[in-house]
Amino acid sequence: MSQKYYEFFCPVKVIAGKAALEHIPYELTGLAAKRPMIVTDKGVRAAGLLDPVIAACEESGLEIVSIYDDVPPDSSTSVVRDIAGVYRQEKCDAIIAVGGGSAIDTGKAVNILVSEGGDDIAKYSGAGILKHPLKPFFVVPTTAGTGSEVTAVAVITDEKKGVKLPFTSSFLLPNAAIIDPRMTLTLPPHITAATAMDAMTHATEAFTCMAKNPLSDAYATAAIKKISGSLLNVMDNPKDAEGRLELAQASTMAGIAFSNSMVGLVHSLGHATGAICHLPHGLCMSLYLPYVLEYNLESIREPLGELLLYLEGPEVYSATPAARRAEATISAIRKLRDQLYKRCQLPRTLKETGKVQESQLDHIAEMALDDGSIMFNPKEVTLEDARAVLRRAWA
Amino acid sequence: MLLKRIQPMVFQARRLYVDIMFQVMGRALQAVSEVDETVQNEARALPKGLLFEMMVMPEGPRLIVEHIGDGYFHYHGQSAPRPVDLSIQFKHIAHAFLVLSFQEKTSEAFANDRMLVDGDVSYAVRMTRVLNRLETFILPKLIAQRAVKEYPANLHLPEKLISAARIYLKVATNFVETVRP
Ligand SMILES: NC(=O)c1ccc[n+]([C@@H]2O[C@H](COP(=O)([O-])OP(=O)(O)OC[C@H]3O[C@@H](n4cnc5c(N)ncnc54)[C@H](O)[C@@H]3O)[C@@H](O)[C@H]2O)c1
Ligand SMILES: [Fe+2]
Numbered sequence: 001m002s003q004k005y006y007e008f009f010c011p012v013k014v015i016a017g018k019a020a021l022e023h024i025p026y027e028l029t030g031l032a033a034k035r036p037m038i039v040t041d042k043g044v045r046a047a048g049l050l051d052p053v054i055a056a057c058e059e060s061g062l063e064i065v066s067i068y069d070d071v072p073p074d075s076s077t078s079v080v081r082d083i084a085g086v087y088r089q090e091k092c093d094a095i096i097a098v099g100g101g102s103a104i105d106t107g108k109a110v111n112i113l114v115s116e117g118g119d120d121i122a123k124y125s126g127a128g129i130l131k132h133p134l135k136p137f138f139v140v141p142t143t144a145g146t147g148s149e150v151t152a153v154a155v156i157t158d159e160k161k162g163v164k165l166p167f168t169s170s171f172l173l174p175n176a177a178i179i180d181p182r183m184t185l186t187l188p189p190h191i192t193a194a195t196a197m198d199a200m201t202h203a204t205e206a207f208t209c210m211a212k213n214p215l216s217d218a219y220a221t222a223a224i225k226k227i228s229g230s231l232l233n234v235m236d237n238p239k240d241a242e243g244r245l246e247l248a249q250a251s252t253m254a255g256i257a258f259s260n261s262m263v264g265l266v267h268s269l270g271h272a273t274g275a276i277c278h279l280p281h282g283l284c285m286s287l288y289l290p291y292v293l294e295y296n297l298e299s300i301r302e303p304l305g306e307l308l309l310y311l312e313g314p315e316v317y318s319a320t321p322a323a324r325r326a327e328a329t330i331s332a333i334r335k336l337r338d339q340l341y342k343r344c345q346l347p348r349t350l351k352e353t354g355k356v357q358e359s360q361l362d363h364i365a366e367m368a369l370d371d372g373s374i375m376f377n378p379k380e381v382t383l384e385d386a387r388a389v390l391r392r393a394w395a
Numbered sequence: 396m397l398l399k400r401i402q403p404m405v406f407q408a409r410r411l412y413v414d415i416m417f418q419v420m421g422r423a424l425q426a427v428s429e430v431d432e433t434v435q436n437e438a439r440a441l442p443k444g445l446l447f448e449m450m451v452m453p454e455g456p457r458l459i460v461e462h463i464g465d466g467y468f469h470y471h472g473q474s475a476p477r478p479v480d481l482s483i484q485f486k487h488i489a490h491a492f493l494v495l496s497f498q499e500k501t502s503e504a505f506a507n508d509r510m511l512v513d514g515d516v517s518y519a520v521r522m523t524r525v526l527n528r529l530e531t532f533i534l535p536k537l538i539a540q541r542a543v544k545e546y547p548a549n550l551h552l553p554e555k556l557i558s559a560a561r562i563y564l565k566v567a568t569n570f571v572e573t574v575r576p
Contacts, residue, residue, distance in 0.1 A: 006508075007507075127512065210502060211506035261506075369520070370440075376502070376506055380502075
């Protein structure tokens with residue numbers, strides 16, 4: 001009998017590629033939805049990204065009844081309550097989240113309130129609280145990083161208590177994720193780089209952490225191949241629709257991988273740093289990735305070495321002796337970070353961000369030790385270990 | 396034929412074993428928190444009065460401990476004086492058995508979706524570290540390495556506790572050897 005056990009789940013319909021947005025009306029109608037609401041943020045709207053979505057719906061005689069475009073970067077319980085209020089007032093019957101992780105997480109939380117009732121989203125925080133499917137929900141990602149369109153999680157800040165509330169339920173998953181290359185063409189270089197490194201980290205951690213399994217492995221390696229093949233091209237040529245679609249698909253694939261195998265210490269440190277220093281999530285991922293891989297090295301030598309094939313291709317892989325592949329993988333990731341620094345000054349160390357004080361490192365370490373994802377890191381992390389990784393990532 | 400006759404006995408023995416192991420762990424949690432600084436430091440970050448439960452779904456064996464403050468745990472046996480704050484729930488007795496007979500690490504069991512957390516995840520992360528530490532106390536090094544991710548270098552063992560717990564371990568090992576399919 002094999003000692004290995006795993007679960008894998010991804011019921012999200014993926015609608016990807018050219019003219020994907022134009023499938024939205026058909027999908028909505030299929031669920032008897034007639035009055036959709038769009039949830040988005042100001043940046044996405046200003047980039048003109050709502051226009052093709054609205055046009056696609058109107059051409060099919062489907063009216064977007066309401067647009068909420070005031071989602072903040074760290075969405076809060078009061079924002080969620082306000083949007084739910086608008087949804088009810090306008091008698092909407094479906095939600096379309098258009099945006100990055102912030103708009104998507106907000107859309108998930110709004111869907112809980114409008115489906116389950118009430119004004120207090122905090123009541124539904126935790127795992128397994130929801131017992132019924134929610135209202136029709138569609139996601140149009142405009143960043144290529146978080147993979148939120150395929151994860152069963154949302155994080156919302158409770159302003160009054162000053163804590164982040166996690167929501168976990170497979171009912172949060174959208175009915176479909178619509179991945180259209182038009183939606184990421186306008187992404188500024190800095191956000192393109194940071195969010196792609198978020199996806200890269202999802203795939204790398206999925207492939208090296210404790211809950212890895214054959215199915216998540218397949219998604220993770222394919223995602224890494226797409227990111228390493230396209231990211232620098234897209235940085236040099238932001239309007240490269242082909243490359244943009246590759247990154248968007250990679251992000252979704254990495255999302256499928258990590259939501260089934262979890263992430264580890266890079267995310268524990270990143271969540272803590274985000275909360276204390278208010279750095280964007282993707283940037284934190286890019287910062288910590290090589291240092292955490294070095295820390296985990298002896299526990300993950302074999303899988304990490306395999307990733308060289310997807311990062312550098314078959315020639316480099318076969319020319320590198322098996323015993324040195326894990327180190328070569330880390331070098332490849334460092335090289336990619338250097339290239340990103342050259343193109344958009346994406347910081348590589350905490351010091352380079354200019355937003356972190358050395359005196360904050362201890363606080364970050366302590367907070368990281370309480371983060372749920374530390375449980376799936378292949379090495380047991382002590383406070384001293386976390387401090388040591390942070391010191392190496394400092395400068 | 397033979398299988399049909401033996402199966403119920405195995406089920407019963409497994410339940411009994413999980414039951415006993417929960418009792419051992421409950422007492423050991425309390426004992427370790429009285430002597431071990433590492434455990435105390437972990438526990439100190441938990442709210443005073445926090446009730447922690449480990450149980451088998453749906454209504455199986457359970458163990459309940461309370462953080463009575465300053466890093467100390469108190470073992471409450473099977474029943475809680477009030478609703479628990481943090482619950483780690485095994486989906487099936489078979490999964491509890493895998494973990495409590497040290498065939499699967501606690502963190503592995505989480506990774507393998509064998510159990511659920513109901514309550515604040517950051518507290519669950521802490522309790523997992525406490526349980527890991529506990530296992531390294533109770534188990535001889537060889538088995539402990541299987542049960543936890545890393546075997547700590549700095550163990551100063553309270554001998555009395557260990558010898559008591561290891562008696563159960565012997566039972567456990569024999570039992571695993573007998574029923575392993
Ligand atoms: N639910 C999950 O599984 C999960 C996973 C990781 C992160 N998250 C959450 O996601 C959030 C981060 O998401 P993100 O990295 O996608 O960033 P984001 O959604 O916060 O967007 C970042 C900025 O980019 C702008 N933007 C987005 N798309 C654009 C486009 N195509 N063109 C121009 N500008 C655009 C937005 O207006 C915003 O100002 C965090 O709040 C994090 O908590 C959730
Ligand atoms: Fe992430």
